[in-house]
Amino acid sequence: MREIVYDVFARKGRGDQLVHIGYVDAFDDETAKVYAWKTYDEENWFEMCVVERDAIIPVTNGEGHFAQLKRARDE
Amino acid sequence: MSPFTDDELKQKVQDGYMVEGPEDMTEGYRKALVVQLTVQADTELMSAPSYWMAARYAPSTNTQVSAHAIIQDELAHANIAYRLLEDIGESKEHLVYGRQPHEFKHPYGFDQPLDNWAELVVATGFFDRAGITLLTDVHENTSYAPLKRALVKIGMEETFHLRHGEVWMRRLSKAGGEAKEMVQRAVDWMFPMTIEWFGLPDDMKRHSGQLDYRLKGLTNDQLRQVWMSATVPLCEQLGLHVPAHWDAEREAYVLDYPFPCQYDAVDKHWAFDEGEISWDAVFERWKGRGPMNEIYVESVQRSRLDVARWLDGKAAA
Numbered sequence: 001m002r003e004i005v006y007d008v009f010a011r012k013g014r015g016d017q018l019v020h021i022g023y024v025d026a027f028d029d030e031t032a033k034v035y036a037w038k039t040y041d042e043e044n045w046f047e048m049c050v051v052e053r054d055a056i057i058p059v060t061n062g063e064g065h066f067a068q069l070k071r072a073r074d075e
Numbered sequence: 076m077s078p079f080t081d082d083e084l085k086q087k088v089q090d091g092y093m094v095e096g097p098e099d100m101t102e103g104y105r106k107a108l109v110v111q112l113t114v115q116a117d118t119e120l121m122s123a124p125s126y127w128m129a130a131r132y133a134p135s136t137n138t139q140v141s142a143h144a145i146i147q148d149e150l151a152h153a154n155i156a157y158r159l160l161e162d163i164g165e166s167k168e169h170l171v172y173g174r175q176p177h178e179f180k181h182p183y184g185f186d187q188p189l190d191n192w193a194e195l196v197v198a199t200g201f202f203d204r205a206g207i208t209l210l211t212d213v214h215e216n217t218s219y220a221p222l223k224r225a226l227v228k229i230g231m232e233e234t235f236h237l238r239h240g241e242v243w244m245r246r247l248s249k250a251g252g253e254a255k256e257m258v259q260r261a262v263d264w265m266f267p268m269t270i271e272w273f274g275l276p277d278d279m280k281r282h283s284g285q286l287d288y289r290l291k292g293l294t295n296d297q298l299r300q301v302w303m304s305a306t307v308p309l310c311e312q313l314g315l316h317v318p319a320h321w322d323a324e325r326e327a328y329v330l331d332y333p334f335p336c337q338y339d340a341v342d343k344h345w346a347f348d349e350g351e352i353s354w355d356a357v358f359e360r361w362k363g364r365g366p367m368n369e370i371y372v373e374s375v376q377r378s379r380l381d382v383a384r385w386l387d388g389k390a391a392a
């Protein structure tokens with residue numbers, strides 16, 4: 001039962017910033033959508049997206065969270 | 076690994092440096108964080124079966140819904156904490172499914188059965204208050220940025236759990252009679268249980284590094300005071316007796332019973348009359364785990380292997 005990490009992004013209301021709010025482990029995109037919606041139910045989000053962590057491309061090659069996690073995975 | 080030595084990192088985090096990922100950590104920092112996150116994750120996870128088995132005592136479909144909403148939150152909190160552990164090189168699969176019941180690191184309170192609705196609401200009133208007390212301190216002080224961010228959501232939801240517990244404690248207490256007696260009986264075993272949860276007093280505390288690495292801000296005794304400063308006035312207001320009072324001279328809450336003391340998990344009874352025991356005796360009791368430990372862990376792990384086998388069988392066919 002291999003699960004994939006997805007990062008979750010959401011926007012509180014129309015006109016707000018899209019922010020990284022968390023992550024879920026899921027089997028595929030469909031389950032990731034369900035888990036994200038059920039897990040991050042602390043707000044009535046206007047918009048929510050999930051993206052496979054592997055699909056996130058760090059632009060700055062520096063000390064950021066995702067850059068570090070990517071290098072750790074690539075090792 | 077970190078470009079800093081352990082001492083440099085300790086100094087940097089005291090000056091406000093935020094750690095963003097494994098490359099910023101020394102091995103000492105990583106280890107201390109793993110211990111902290113494992114306790115946090117296991118506590119969230121084991122609160123779920125404890126509350127779930129007690130949710131059957133909910134007096135209405137509405138209260139069933141709110142009890143299960145709390146359980147859903149706890150499982151999500153556990154998932155988040157295990158995810159944070161994976162990101163620093165630990166295995167969630169092993170932590171959740173690969174350990175024996177006694178290897179989990181949750182507090183002894185979540186090894187106890189909750190036997191009626193009063194016990195469930197006092198548990199959310201007391202245990203979730205303890206959770207908020209600990210996690211608010213972490214949120215305000217931690218040097219680990221991903222944890223700080225994750226705690227925003229968790230804090231919001233814990234506040235809801237606590238409110239649910241306190242609203243019901245008030246409702247049952249105000250009703251008087253048997254309702255209030257049931258709350259009092261729950262308070263009698265859960266108050267000292269929560270006090271003990273905060274661990275060794277400061278003058279005995281072994282050096283853990285959690286303060287040095289700024290993984291938390293307050294000491295065990297300070298956290299115990301924060302918890303009492305909310306819980307004691309609440310109980311007094313509801314006419315519930317608690318074995319602690321405000322001492323104006325010492326400007327602190329003081330316990331009215333020998334601490335620590337022995338607990339009979341079968342009778343849910345604290346042996347105040349037998350006097351103070353050593354912390355070694357407490358650690359022994361914790362290590363022996365409580366009556367529901369295996370049942371709760373088994374309820375979480377139960378179907379994992381079965382379903383994995385079905386799925387593997389299907390994939391092979």
Ligand SMILES: [Fe+2]
Pocket residue numbers: 119148149152206229233
């Ligand atoms: Fe929680």
Ligand SMILES: [Fe+2]
Pocket residue numbers: 149203206232233236
């Ligand atoms: Fe909670």
